[in-house]
Structure formats: C-alpha cells, structure tokens
Amino acid sequence: RKEVEQDPGPFNVPEGATVAFNCTYSNSASQSFFWYRQDCRKEPKLLMSVYSSGNEDGRFTAQLNRASQYISLLIRDSKLSDSATYLCVVVGKGGSQGNLIFGKGTKLSVKP
Amino acid sequence: DAGVIQSPRHEVTEMGQEVTLRCKPISGHNSLFWYRQTMMRGLELLIYFNNNVPIDDSGMPEDRFSAKMPNASFSTLKIQPSEPRDSAVYFCASRGDSPLHFGNGTRLTVT
Numbered sequence: 001r002k003e004v005e006q007d008p009g010p011f012n013v014p015e016g017a018t019v020a021f022n023c024t025y026s027n028s029a030s031q032s033f034f035w036y037r038q039d040c041r042k043e044p045k046l047l048m049s050v051y052s053s054g055n056e057d058g059r060f061t062a063q064l065n066r067a068s069q070y071i072s073l074l075i076r077d078s079k080l081s082d083s084a085t086y087l088c089v090v091v092g093k094g095g096s097q098g099n100l101i102f103g104k105g106t107k108l109s110v111k112p
Numbered sequence: 113d114a115g116v117i118q119s120p121r122h123e124v125t126e127m128g129q130e131v132t133l134r135c136k137p138i139s140g141h142n143s144l145f146w147y148r149q150t151m152m153r154g155l156e157l158l159i160y161f162n163n164n165v166p167i168d169d170s171g172m173p174e175d176r177f178s179a180k181m182p183n184a185s186f187s188t189l190k191i192q193p194s195e196p197r198d199s200a201v202y203f204c205a206s207r208g209d210s211p212l213h214f215g216n217g218t219r220l221t222v223t
Binding site: 034087100103105 | 145154155203213
C-alpha cells in the first residue's frame with residue numbers, strides 16, 4: 001500500500017455541484033494532515049489544515065477519519081475557479097519536518 | 113513578504129551540463145526543502161535543511177545531485193552532470209511554525 005493515495009481523477013463537475021475527494025494514508029501514527037491546491041504550472045499552496053474534529057472554511061470542509069485512515073475534502077457550490085489539482089499531505093509520527101508526504105493529487109475540472 | 117524566491121524559472125540545458133538551481137526562503141523560516149515534481153512520480157522530497165544543516169537527503173536520487181545551504185537566506189541544488197531523466201519541476205519550500213510555503217519552481221528540461 002502506498003503511503004498516501006489519492007484518486008487522480010479527473011473529476012469533471014458542473015458549476016454549483018458538490019464534490020468530495022478522499023485521501024488514504026498507510027501510517028496509523030501520522031499526526032498532521034493538510035490539503036494543498038495546485039493550479040496548472042503553479043506551485044502548491046496551502047488550502048486548509050485538517051483537524052480531528054473536522055473543520056470548515058467557507059465552501060470547503062475537511063474531515064479526518066483515523067479509524068479508516070483517510071481524510072476528505074468536500075467542496076460545495078463549486079466554482080469555475082475551483083478547477084485545480086488537490087494534494088493531500090500527511091505528516092508522520094514525531095512531527096519530523098521532513099516527513100511530509102504528498103499524495104499525487106486529484107484533478108478537479110469545474111465546467112460552466 | 114516576498115515569499116520563497118527561486119531562480120531561474122526555466123532552464124533548458126544539454127545532457128552532461130551542470131545545472132544550479134537557487135532558492136531564497138522566507139525570512140525567519142528555519143527549514144528549507146527541495147522537491148521534484150513529475151507527472152509520473154508526483155511531488156518527491158529530495159532533501160531538507162533545518163537551521164542550515166542537512167537533515168535528510170535520502171530522497172536525493174544519486175551522487176549527481178547535491179544541495180547546500182551556506183546561510184539562512186540561500187540554498188542551491190546542483191545537478192552534475194545532468195541527464196534527460198532529470199527533467200522536472202523543482203520546487204523549493206520553507207517553513208517556520210507555519211505550514212510549508214513553496215516557491216514558483218524551476219522548470220528544468222535536459223535535452
């Protein structure tokens with residue numbers, strides 16, 4: 001099993017749709033989790049952290065399921081500007097700063 | 113805050129040539145990371161520094177790759193000699209207590 005796995009997509013959705021991505025991780029001792037967004041030919045940028053109790057930022061909701069070892073990202077009322085690749089990031093045990101493992105990303109395309 | 117600054121933005125070179133990529137982290141960030149991104153392998157950590165000291169270079173592909181951080185505001189990643197399979201986007205990132213901040217990347221093409 002890969003350390004961090006994501007469905008590469010693409011997810012093609014119409015404007016206004018709700019879309020959800022999952023990301024599974026193999027190390028049960030993983031401590032911190034993030035979602036990054038990467039636009040075409042740009043650098044990854046932090047979208048949001050993922051907290052144990054789940055957290056929301058506007059149209060975006062992130063959740064963590066430790067028992068099943070996955071994190072999720074829900075986007076409501078999707079906009080054309082949400083089109084990007086979404087990368088999940090898992091930080092290993094001990095918070096080793098180098099132990100940030102990136103998934104390969106899920107590509108989202110929002111159509112008019 | 114100027115963000116993480118990388119240069120050059122694009123580099124095209126011939127196989128066998130030396131390539132040097134440069135990075136200026138965000139002021140005050142004490143950790144610096146070099147990543148390589150390709151379609152096939154995604155984002156891979158090559159090496160990271162903490163307080164200018166290399167902590168983990170296990171991701172460096174082979175001896176042709178080397179990285180230095182002579183001070184808190186500058187780092188280089190050198191490939192010598194370069195090969196076509198080194199073609200990728202190379203990102204530098206830095207962090208303090210904050211999450212990781214990436215530079216714009218250097219798109220390297222080795223012909």
